[in-house]
Amino acid sequence: MKRFSISLKNVAAIAACFAAITFTACDTTGGSEPDVPVASVAIEPPSATALSSLTAGGGTMTLAVKIEPANASDKTVMWSSSNTAVATVNSTGVVTGVSQGKATITATTKSGSKTAEFEVEVKPDPKAQPVELKSPIRENTTLKDLGMDIDYFYAGNNQLVVENNATLTIEPGVTIRFSHTGKYGGMIIKAGATIKAVGSASKRIKFIGTDNSKGSWAGISVETNSDNQFAYCDFVNAGNVEGTVSGGMRVYNAKVGFSYCTITGGLGYGLYFGSDAVTRCELTAFDHNVIEGFDNYPPLFIYTTGGLKLLEKMDMTSDLTKNAKPYIEIRPDMMDPVTINQASVPYYIRNTFWISYPLVINEGVTIYMESDIAGVQRNSTARLTVNGTASKKVKFTRLPGSTKYWYYINFNNRLNGCVINHCIFEYGGANPGNADDAIICITSDDVTVTEVTFNNVEIKNAQGYGAQIKGCNYIINHNNVTFSNNGSGNVNDRCPRPNAVIRPNFP
Numbered sequence: 001m002k003r004f005s006i007s008l009k010n011v012a013a014i015a016a017c018f019a020a021i022t023f024t025a026c027d028t029t030g031g032s033e034p035d036v037p038v039a040s041v042a043i044e045p046p047s048a049t050a051l052s053s054l055t056a057g058g059g060t061m062t063l064a065v066k067i068e069p070a071n072a073s074d075k076t077v078m079w080s081s082s083n084t085a086v087a088t089v090n091s092t093g094v095v096t097g098v099s100q101g102k103a104t105i106t107a108t109t110k111s112g113s114k115t116a117e118f119e120v121e122v123k124p125d126p127k128a129q130p131v132e133l134k135s136p137i138r139e140n141t142t143l144k145d146l147g148m149d150i151d152y153f154y155a156g157n158n159q160l161v162v163e164n165n166a167t168l169t170i171e172p173g174v175t176i177r178f179s180h181t182g183k184y185g186g187m188i189i190k191a192g193a194t195i196k197a198v199g200s201a202s203k204r205i206k207f208i209g210t211d212n213s214k215g216s217w218a219g220i221s222v223e224t225n226s227d228n229q230f231a232y233c234d235f236v237n238a239g240n241v242e243g244t245v246s247g248g249m250r251v252y253n254a255k256v257g258f259s260y261c262t263i264t265g266g267l268g269y270g271l272y273f274g275s276d277a278v279t280r281c282e283l284t285a286f287d288h289n290v291i292e293g294f295d296n297y298p299p300l301f302i303y304t305t306g307g308l309k310l311l312e313k314m315d316m317t318s319d320l321t322k323n324a325k326p327y328i329e330i331r332p333d334m335m336d337p338v339t340i341n342q343a344s345v346p347y348y349i350r351n352t353f354w355i356s357y358p359l360v361i362n363e364g365v366t367i368y369m370e371s372d373i374a375g376v377q378r379n380s381t382a383r384l385t386v387n388g389t390a391s392k393k394v395k396f397t398r399l400p401g402s403t404k405y406w407y408y409i410n411f412n413n414r415l416n417g418c419v420i421n422h423c424i425f426e427y428g429g430a431n432p433g434n435a436d437d438a439i440i441c442i443t444s445d446d447v448t449v450t451e452v453t454f455n456n457v458e459i460k461n462a463q464g465y466g467a468q469i470k471g472c473n474y475i476i477n478h479n480n481v482t483f484s485n486n487g488s489g490n491v492n493d494r495c496p497r498p499n500a501v502i503r504p505n506f507p
Helices: 008-019 048-052 307-313
Strands: 040-044 060-062 064-068 077-081 087-089 094-097 101-109 115-122 141-143 152-154 159-162 167-170 175-178 186-189 194-198 205-208 219-222 228-231 233-236 249-252 255-259 262-264 271-274 282-287 290-292 300-303 328-330 338-340 347-349 353-355 359-362 366-369 373-375 384-387 394-397 409-411 418-426 438-443 450-460 465-470 474-484 489-493 501-503
Touching: 040 101, 040 115, 048 060, 077 087, 087 101, 282 307, 300 307, 307 328, 307 338, 418 438, 438 450, 450 465, 465 474
Parallel strands: 141 167, 152 175, 159 186, 167 194, 175 205, 186 219, 194 228, 205 233, 219 249, 228 255, 233 262, 249 271, 255 282, 262 290, 271 300, 300 328, 328 347, 338 359, 347 366, 353 373, 359 384, 366 394, 373 409, 384 418, 394 418, 409 438, 418 450, 438 465, 450 474, 465 489
Antiparallel strands: 040 064, 060 094, 077 101, 087 094, 101 115, 489 501
């Protein structure tokens, strides 16, 4: 190894050399260029050919972007999809169709985080074929969205049966066609089985028939009290009424919920609730539904044990107005206390019913009457409370266009403590000259006091009397009660004996 040594003389020479060097400042004005940020980004519209290539099951198209300014330093773009179940996108803007539907593709610049969006629609896979369903379904079954216009079909001339405690799950986006040309095809969920058809706002579930004619298939019947659910479902042209007037959706001895569903264009009722003499139907939900396009029967019919309880689920969120008979038809039966709220259409009571538990009718409710309402001799706690307001009165009347008068509401000694606020009673009091020829009957005996309160009430257009009092053991509290245009008179007070007194108002 060689050794090097530096003498003091050499060190001094090196120092002198460095001292002779002159350093000057650098001129940077002509050096590297500054960064240019991105001002905006836009997704360029693809051609019609590119759009048509985006199909379910792997069809692709490529999206391109335009960045301003053109000389931006960093043009890197990051891509994302709002719904990867419908379409995915990779780092270079290649969009791949997964299933039929719509998704929003977003381009975001790395520089400045500028964004642009483009909605893509994935078309059905042209090579795919719908799957035929076979009856019965006896095991747990899930129907997945196959990304087609029609995912599944049933060709039988009878009902597709779900039984044996099986659960049929239908996923968002599925369309099922009942394709028998005789219009008999449909579905029935037997006792013990369950159906869960829960779609979404962007991927609704559809049940359709062979064509777009009303009643093109028989509909769906649910006959099980398990947790059946329908949400974001469309039932199109269901209900052919072959030998029956049941609905396109029929709920019998069953429990079910409907949310954000549409029922359109059948030949019978839109939605029918029925039961035997013992079993009740139960609604777990009824909101944001549309029943429309029914010409022969009302959109909703309730004829079931304890059926009045179903009305508690009715509200203004569901639209039943676009039908030839826009009302909810009821053949009522009470087995519980019930509160009725305003719905988008009136209620139509077809039969006499007895108020055997507390019944509350809230503001804005209109009830069309065919027969009468009476107190029953079964439950002394029964009472009628009407909570109308000055701006939203409760009304008891007859069907629009009808010339028929209904009978009466009988406040008897078993229907005690009733309070009626802001209410109109009209076109009742049928059969003038008979024992109960008034809209309002107040009946008492010699043992029990009948007490009723009327505040801001109109009683008018009776065929017979506006009101009739039978018996003398009563208390009538009244404030601002008006009578008008009653055929036999306003108040027939039969308490004075031996002759009745015709009064202008309650005593």
